[in-house]
Amino acid sequence: MYKANRKSLTAALAFILVLALAITGCSSGKNNEPAANAGGAKTETGEEGNAPQVSSDPNELEWKQDTSPFTFRQYFYGTWASNYLWKDQYSMKQITEKTGVTIDRFLATGNDNDFLNTLIASNDLPDTLMLDWNHPQVTKLINNGMLYSLDELIDQYAPKLWDLIDPEIIKYHSVNGKLWYLPNNYETEERLTNGVPITGIRPWFVRKDIYKAMGEPKIETEQQLFEFLEQAKAKYPELSPVGMESFDVSMWGFQGSLSMDYLIDSFSPMNMENRIKDDTQRVLYPMRDTKFIDAFRYVNKLAKDGLFDPQQLIAKQEQYDEKIYGANFIVTSAFMNGMYTQYNPKIKSTLGEDKTYVVLDGLKVGGQEPRYPASRLMGWQGFFITKKAKNPERIIKFLEYAWSDEGQLDFRYGKEGETYDMVDGLPKAKDEVKGLELSDNNAWYSQYGFTASTLMWRSGKLWDAAEKRDFDEKQPEQAAAKDLLKKYNFDSFSLGLENIEPEGSTPEGVINAKIKNLWNKTIPMLVLAGTDKEFDDIYNDFVKDMEKVGADKVEKVMYERHLADLEKKGIK
DSSP, rough: OOOOOOOOOOTTTTHHHHHHHHHHHHHSSSOHHHHHOOOSSSSSOOOBSSOOOOOTTTTTGGGGOOOEEEEEEEEOOOOTOGGSSSSSSSHHHHHHHOEEEEEEEEEEEEEEHHHHHHHTTTTTTOOEEEEEOOHHHHHHHTTTTTTHHHHHHHHHTTEEEEHHHHHHHHHHBBBTBBBBOOEEEOOOOOHHHHHHOOOOOOOOOEHHHHHTTOOOOOOOOOHHHHHHHHHHHHHHTSSSEOOOOOOOOOOOOTTSSSSSSHHHHHHHHTHHHEETTTTTTTEEOOOGHHHHHHHHHHHHHHHHTTTTTTTTOOHHHHHHHHHTTTOOOOOOOOOOOOIIIHHHHHHHHHTTGGGEEEOOOOBTTTBBOOOEEOOBBOOOOEEEBBTTOOOOOHHHHHHOOOOOHHHHHHHOOOOOOTTTTEETTEEEOOOOOOOOOOHHHHHHHHOOOTTTTTOOOOOOOHHHHHHHHHHHHHHHHHHHHHHHGGGGOOOOOOGOOOSSSTTTHHHHHHHEEEHHHHHHHHHHHHOOOOOOHHHHHHHHHHHHHHHTTTTHHHHHHHHHHHHHHHHHHHHO
């Protein structure tokens, strides 16, 4: 789910205050007209409420000026995110009691892209959006004047929020000189050493009892994996040999499915670097790489031998989850944290410890070790405030709360002394809270809602160090799995390949969308090809079609954006 240089805000507050004040000063020359429909404090019904209690403390954050009841609507891009909905969870109630704010968060009905496109086309946007910051429709939202810039709202209503935002975020995420969203999961360089280690891919796991029954053979190459699956299927015909998430290029990128990363990074370990062609000034589509395609050829081989169920090409996430919960796959793909805090605990409680899953080592194809890109994340989803917002003043002030240290501790841990204690200067969840998180993750979300309320994750030494301490102490099995795979990690930050696809509204963006659609249709055809020749013919036809619609034009734009990404990161 989940990959986003300087000292932390806590450790360098004075330095950041100077920078933030400079930024605020620059902002004073920006559009500073009153935000439309802002008005005074309003209740959730939109009626004027009692006059807010204004603090006389000049150092107090602006959100504390008004904690009257207020509700805003928020669309979350991701139909899988039912755990993020506001119901009656502990964290949600705590935040409402403290700030007066309730988030009426909702998910799409049907396909996320179709749902979002309909909202935009009908101009029926909610107050706020939680949307991938690099989604193609972000440009359209900005250019069509459908969003507030955060600059104008911060300058007018919450100037102290500038003090809290890392200058690096402002530099990297500004568009046309303005900040239009606040990205969650933007990771500082320090988090890489201060926090839980990154797992660069979505690993593959094998069911423990089956692996033991088969003699715990070495599974170090793609051929050894194939042979193991063949033998295991013969012995356990009632089970599905391989579990992979459904394929959707528009959602997951050119690999089609997050499960494919494990194979792609084994078959084509240098794919990322090889895409960059400085001599011709292009960043190539990964589908041009024959080794990248060999990963799909391997899935085709699995399918031809009855080791991969083609239904998984279109299966919904709920169906995939259900099969893992039932331990119905011999080998399956999952996020590491999901396996160890969600799937395995339920399998253990319902089916027994022996049917849980253990991680596989990286696959070595052609004598090469896999390479897992493990850069820090430049952000996941952004918090956008739309021009439909009934009270943008309260929303930007709530965002100030969510981004503050106080908001982060509430969001992650709850109330000190009630759900967590401070131990050696770091927050530590109560045993019953942490125990439920690790034994029944869904129940933990349902009861507490921690990390799901504001969705404004950010780096911070206090909680990053606490998370690392608790991870090592409470999750030794997952820690060992990360240790097993981290030797294959490499830092892809300096490659400059973040957000390089052309903006959706440009001619090249339109071409890119066509190529994605072509590739999305081609993947199942490749997987289901009956012969090697048929596979090659399908692939060659795709390349011709890709060229015909203008792939070269997009690759030139991706190179320009690659250079811009390097510049934003300060890499020459």
